[in-house]
Amino acid sequence: MTDAATVLPAPTVADRGHWDAPRVVDALADVVAQAEAERGSPWPQPLTSHYARFFRDGDRTEYENLVAARQARLTRAVLTTLRTPEDRWVDEVVDGVVLLCEQSSWCWAAHDDTFTQRGRITPTVTDPYLDLGAGEVAAQLAWTDHLLGPLLDARAPGVRERVRTEAATRVLRPFTDRRDWWWLGVDHPIMNWSPWIQGNVLAAALALEPDPARRDRTVSLVAEGLDAYWASLPADGGVDEGYQYWWQGAARALEAQDLLDRATGTPPSEASLAVIRATVAFPHAMHLGDGWYVNVADGTARPAVRYPWNVVRSWAARLGDDAAARHAASYREAPGILLDERSSLPRAVTMLSDDAWAATAPASPPLVAAVWLPQTEVALARQTAGTAAGLAVSVKGGHNDENHNHDDVGNVVVALDGVPVVVDAGLLTYTAATFGPDRYSIWSLRADWHNVPRVRDVEQPPGRERAARDMAVYDGPGTWRVRLDLAPAYPGTGLERWWREVALDRASGRVTVEDSWTFAEEASSAPGGRTAWHWVLAGEVALGEGRATARHGERPLRLTWDAGVVEAALDVQELDDPLMTEVWGDRLTRLRLTLRAESPRGTFCVTMGPPDPEELR
Numbered sequence: 001m002t003d004a005a006t007v008l009p010a011p012t013v014a015d016r017g018h019w020d021a022p023r024v025v026d027a028l029a030d031v032v033a034q035a036e037a038e039r040g041s042p043w044p045q046p047l048t049s050h051y052a053r054f055f056r057d058g059d060r061t062e063y064e065n066l067v068a069a070r071q072a073r074l075t076r077a078v079l080t081t082l083r084t085p086e087d088r089w090v091d092e093v094v095d096g097v098v099l100l101c102e103q104s105s106w107c108w109a110a111h112d113d114t115f116t117q118r119g120r121i122t123p124t125v126t127d128p129y130l131d132l133g134a135g136e137v138a139a140q141l142a143w144t145d146h147l148l149g150p151l152l153d154a155r156a157p158g159v160r161e162r163v164r165t166e167a168a169t170r171v172l173r174p175f176t177d178r179r180d181w182w183w184l185g186v187d188h189p190i191m192n193w194s195p196w197i198q199g200n201v202l203a204a205a206l207a208l209e210p211d212p213a214r215r216d217r218t219v220s221l222v223a224e225g226l227d228a229y230w231a232s233l234p235a236d237g238g239v240d241e242g243y244q245y246w247w248q249g250a251a252r253a254l255e256a257q258d259l260l261d262r263a264t265g266t267p268p269s270e271a272s273l274a275v276i277r278a279t280v281a282f283p284h285a286m287h288l289g290d291g292w293y294v295n296v297a298d299g300t301a302r303p304a305v306r307y308p309w310n311v312v313r314s315w316a317a318r319l320g321d322d323a324a325a326r327h328a329a330s331y332r333e334a335p336g337i338l339l340d341e342r343s344s345l346p347r348a349v350t351m352l353s354d355d356a357w358a359a360t361a362p363a364s365p366p367l368v369a370a371v372w373l374p375q376t377e378v379a380l381a382r383q384t385a386g387t388a389a390g391l392a393v394s395v396k397g398g399h400n401d402e403n404h405n406h407d408d409v410g411n412v413v414v415a416l417d418g419v420p421v422v423v424d425a426g427l428l429t430y431t432a433a434t435f436g437p438d439r440y441s442i443w444s445l446r447a448d449w450h451n452v453p454r455v456r457d458v459e460q461p462p463g464r465e466r467a468a469r470d471m472a473v474y475d476g477p478g479t480w481r482v483r484l485d486l487a488p489a490y491p492g493t494g495l496e497r498w499w500r501e502v503a504l505d506r507a508s509g510r511v512t513v514e515d516s517w518t519f520a521e522e523a524s525s526a527p528g529g530r531t532a533w534h535w536v537l538a539g540e541v542a543l544g545e546g547r548a549t550a551r552h553g554e555r556p557l558r559l560t561w562d563a564g565v566v567e568a569a570l571d572v573q574e575l576d577d578p579l580m581t582e583v584w585g586d587r588l589t590r591l592r593l594t595l596r597a598e599s600p601r602g603t604f605c606v607t608m609g610p611p612d613p614e615e616l617r
Contacts, residue, residue, distance in 0.1 A: 003215070007206050007262045008146045010349040019082045024352055028083050035073075035080040039092055043099055044069035052121040054109040058432030063109050067133065070099060071140060075345040078144050081151070082349075090148070090155040097144060097152075097159060101166045106134035110430070128170045130181060132193060135200030138171040140345045142207035147349065167208045175201050176218055184225060190232040191403040192241060192249030198225045199256030203346065206263060219263055226260060229253050230272040237278025238376025240402040242299030243286045244427075247307050250279045254315050255308075255346075277319050280312060284327035285371040285380065289388025289418020294380055296396055296411075298404035298434075300426040302583050306334065308347045310357035317356070329363035370480055372473045379473050381480035381504050388418030391609065393511045395482040395502045397468030400460060400489065407440065407447040407460040409468050409489040410500050414511055414608050419553030422608065423538045425449055425588055428577045443573065444580075447489075449590065451536055453515060455490045455498065456598065457529030466491070480504045494523020510609040518601045531598060533566070533606065535559060535591040538584050543570050548591050549611065558611045559591065565604055566593040 011018045018024065046066035053059040074096030081089040105112065105123030111131035114120045128134065141163050145152070152159050175198075180186050183193035198221075205218035230253065233239070239246045254276070261267055268276060286294040295301040309328040316324035351357060369385035371378075377397030383390030394413040400406075406424075414422035425444040428434075433442060440462055443449050447460035460466055471484035481503040487495040499516045515533070539552030546563035548570075549556050561568075571590040575581050580588075595604070 003206055005146070007259065008143065008203065009258075009262065010143075010147065010353040012147050012149070013082050013085050013151060018353070023358055025083065027352060028079055031076050032080045032083055035076040035089075035092070038073060038076075039088070043073060043095065046070065046103070048104075048122055051105075051109045051123070054432055055115045055121045060108070060110040060431060061429055064133075067103075067108070070096065071137065074100070074140065074144070075348065078147060078345055079348060081148055085148075085151055087155060090151050093144065093148060094152065094156045094159055097141060097163060100137055100141065101162050103137075105129070106137040106170050107131045108133040110432070110435075128174060130171060130174045130178075130197065132196055134171055135197040135204075136344070138167050138204040138208075139200035141167060142204040143345050143349065146207045164208045164210065167204050171201060171204055172209055172214070172218065176214065176221065185228055185232070189403065190229055192245050192252065194225060195229045195250075195253035195256050196248055198222045198229075199252050199259065202256055202259055202263070206259075219260070222256065223260055223264070223266075226253060226257055227269065227272060230268070230275045233275050233279060234373070234375030235275065235278065236373040236375045237275060237280070237282050238373035238378055239279070239282060240297065240376055240398060241404045242296040243283060243293040244295065244299035244303050245297065245404060246279075246282055247303075247305075250282065251308070251311055254280070254311055255350075258311075258314070273319075276315065277321065280315050280319060280321055280324045283312060284323055284366050285368065285373070286378075287327065287365055287367060288392050288415045288420060289365075289367065292415065292418055292420055294378070294394040294413055295424050295426050296378065296398075296408065297402060297406055298427050300579065300583055301420050301423060304582050307331075308351055310351050310354045313357055313360055314354070323366040323368065326363040327365045329360050330365040332357075332360050332362045370473075370475050372475075374471075377468060377471050377484075379471075379482050381475070383504065383506050383509060388415075391416060391504060391509055391511055392418070393480075393502060393504050395484070395500075397471040397484050399464050399467035400462045401464035401466075405462060406445045406450065407462055407466070408450040408452065409447075409460060409466060410452045410484060410486045412451045412502055412513055414557065416555055416557045416610060417553050421538055421550050421552045421557040422451055422559075423536050423552075423584070423588070424451075425536055425573075425580065426583065427579050429579050448534060449536060449573070451534060452486070452489075453498070454532045454534065455493050455495065455517075455529075456531055458490050458493050460489045461491065478505065478507050480506070494520045496520050508609070510607055512605055512607050514603060514605040516601075516603045521600070523600075529598075530594055532592055532594040533604070535593075535606070537589045537591055541570060541589040541591070543568060543591070550589070555610050557608055559606055559608050561593060561604070561606045564596075566595055568593050 044066045046063050050063040053062055077092040077096055081093055104125055107129040112123060112129045114124045145160055145163060182188040202222045205215050209215040239250055257268055292302050309331040313325055313328035367386050370381040380394040382392040392415040396411045400409060413420055413424055428444050440446055466489045469485040469488055474481045483501045486498040486500055496518045501514045503512045537550040539550050541550045547558055547560045549558050569592045571592055573588045575586055
């Protein structure tokens with residue numbers, strides 16, 4: 001076993017050949033300029049009243065934003081010191097480091113159990129909670145120590161010892177001494193918290209744990225935790241939290257696995273490698289085009305953040321996955337690719353230190369023809385492989401108790417020229433309600449705001465038993481088709497079967513969604529409820545007789561149906577949440593098609609595709 005000096009994959013400030021290299025100087029120019037502008041101004045100051053808001057009114061963003069701003073400023077100070085190792089920049093780093101050490105908690109208020117366990121609205125400093133926020137601070141301080149250690153000793157003796165004391169108290173001891181953390185898989189399915197926290201704990205142990213025996217134990221526990229995470233993923237490599245959370249789950253695990261391999265010299269097991277190989281393909285499998293992705297659960301269709309694509313490129317090269325490598329390379333010259341959404345110091349310096357990434361030539365994304373993830377139950381197909389032009393369609397099966405779950409069994413997303421038009425609304429800013437008993441009072445999580453039917457006034461409820469049945473995919477010459485039974489998602493309706501069949505005709509450029517249903521004989525008469533189909537549309541929407549037209553990209557998408565079978569109406573959802581408006585603008589529109597007459601069995605079809613040019617004249 002070894003320590004940070006030889007394991008953390010970035011050179012220290014002493015390596016002037018690296019930090020003075022022209023490509024690094026150019027990459028850090030904007031960061032240095034921002035650091036110069038903010039130096040001497042007050043540091044972001046999260047207060048008790050900000051922390052308490054989560055327990056008082058449910059707001060978590062004010063506190064978290066201030067904490068993130070403080071950490072982002074420290075990251076910029078560290079990067080600037082690496083470029084210009086002058087006393088004034090070391091002082092800036094020390095100020096940020098000590099502010100973090102004096103912060104009452106590294107845990108985010110939304111995760112702290114101080115209120116539920118003790119009725120307090122302030123952190124319990126004698127019993128720190130180990131969450132994502134605590135892990136992030138510990139890793140940031142660990143990397144700061146690794147990169148600038150001698151400068152810190154010379155300018156501010158005692159600061160490094162203070163960092164070690166705080167990291168041990170808040171993170172390292174809680175990790176080794178308390179093994180009932182729910183995110184380890186104790187009475188809870190393993191999800192993205194597990195690799196995210198454990199990867200940060202590993203970096204902190206390697207850099208900040210002075211006791212070799214304790215360091216070795218931490219490394220061994222992280223190795224067990226990563227094995228458990230890989231084992232928890234389905235064999236298809238899918239992530240039920242979706243593309244955005246892939247970056248905060250599977251990608252975090254890839255980073256942690258790389259660090260673990262460097263520390264132990266032991267590669268992942270064959271079983272873990274098989275899952276890693278599958279999950280490295282997940283981002284490009286969900287790609288629609290130009291930054292748009294199939295989103296499920298609490299993800300967003302077009303993340304505004306910048307992700308460390310060097311991680312994907314590195315693992316793709318190691319595994320021989322050319323498509324995943326090409327997808328990563330398609331982001332090589334994206335503006336602002338240096339820093340991720342949390343201004344993460346580890347991700348920034350490892351990207352800057354990745355010579356293979358620096359030498360990677362830009363490439364076109366693979367845009368594969370079809371994807372089927374049988375365990376995750378997500379399928380996607382596009383009209384023409386290798387291009388975003390034309391139609392793409394995705395269908396989700398699964399169940400309504402997934403990680404970051406939305407009630408969305410049978411949901412359909414349709415994109416035209418790479419831009420979603422029939423959409424999954426995605427993520428609203430998190431509040432206390434998001435993960436509490438009122439979760440499904442949030443409109444964007446409910447089935448009624450997904451592209452699934454409401455059956456005799458019954459909306460899909462949450463629950464693992466509310467699941468798709470018998471999902472199957474057929475990919476033949478010219479036609480791609482998915483069929484699944486939604487009946488279990490609608491309790492109390494007497495449904496025997498609700499077959500949803502979604503087909504993409506690649507030659508004609510049309511998507512059809514056909515629903516066929518059968519009720520049990522004793523439930524054949526409708527008890528006052530009406531059946532309706534919902535289609536959530538982005539952009540400008542116009543309703544006509546038996547058709548609706550939505551324009552979100554360059555070309556419009558038209559939906560058509562038999563107007564004699566259903567009544568049509570539009571419901572507008574005005575948007576003011578920045579996580580929504582950044583993606584969809586100021587509104588989404590729901591097309592609501594209500595069955596005119598209930599029947600014990602029947603069929604209804606909606607066809608989608610670009611209108612013929614003469615129809616637009």
